[in-house]
């Protein structure tokens with residue numbers, strides 16, 4: 001069996017040792033005679049798995065003690081609605097910075113509950129940059145300011161954390177969580193679906209500064225209330241135990257590999273290789289994102305025409321480089337280079353790109 005290099009934007013490649021451990025433990029976890037997904041989430045065995053995953057994730061992300069960490073079923077999109085329900089009073093303004101497809105999704109999910117103020121928007125620039133901080137029109141008294149740390153489709157990424165004044169900063173880290181060290185204390189809340197950098201699809205991580213939980217928010221059922229999930233250690237109802245377990249294995253693997261500092265190094269190497277192959281191609285490959293906003297995680301790029309793009313997708317797949325077709329909203333090619341993708345994969349992609357150009361350029 002050979003595993004291909006998988007450039008999928010998510011669900012995405014997982015570390016091979018994690019898959020092997022899960023496979024080995026599938027029928028009999030830790031000698032209990034059943035798999036971890038066949039036992040109660042309230043059993044001591046599962047609670048230990050869950051607690052260890054939380055402790056490891058806190059170490060990986062350097063989560064300060066005054067922040068709660070939640071593991072919730074479903075993805076990032078649900079959080080985009082929940083954060084409005086939980087932290088804004090009815091009709092209150094929330095500021096959104098629009099940098100691509102996923103910022104717009106965040107607005108769509110929140111807008112039944114808050115008055116959205118678009119503080120800045122790079123759509124007119126084709127979502128190829130992050131709007132300069134001094135151009136943002138922030139509201140006074142905003143419930144929060146929302147940003148998308150990395151735009152998975154458009155391939156633009158914030159460098160560092162913007163200073164925004166008094167309102168808490170909420171950020172969608174779905175496609176860049178744990179890809180580099182982040183100062184969580186600068187955020188009121190961060191959230192991420194796990195399926196790119198942290199593990200499997202079906203579970204989302206939310207990190208919340210605890211004092212924000214005192215806000216009354218809006219009338220909502222228990223199951224939509226972050227306070228209830230915090231009070232019950234994310235076990236208000238049956239959590240996605242398999243996903244939580246796999247996330248725990250993935251986080252442990254990341255810590256053993258050297259943690260966020262090491263993944264930042266690898267991600268810089270991988271993305272540096274691919275951007276260099278694009279920039280050195282004499283215009284055969286093009287990435288149109290402003291240099292200072294180029295994502296290290298998702299690299300969209302274009303070939304001279306559609307025929308070559310289709311050939312690139314087919315031939316790269318045949319060469320064991322999977323899922324390089326671009327998202328339909330942008331077209332072209334997209335290479336996603338998440339934490340679990342090895343440096344060798346980026347090297348293989350670059351070698352393929354050079355060879356393809358030589359044969360077709």
Ligand code: PMP
Nearest residue numbers: 075076077102152172174175193
């Ligand atoms: N935000 C970003 C940045 C994403 O990349 C995605 C999924 N690709 C989402 C939100 C939506 O996540 P989910 O499908 O887990 O709801």
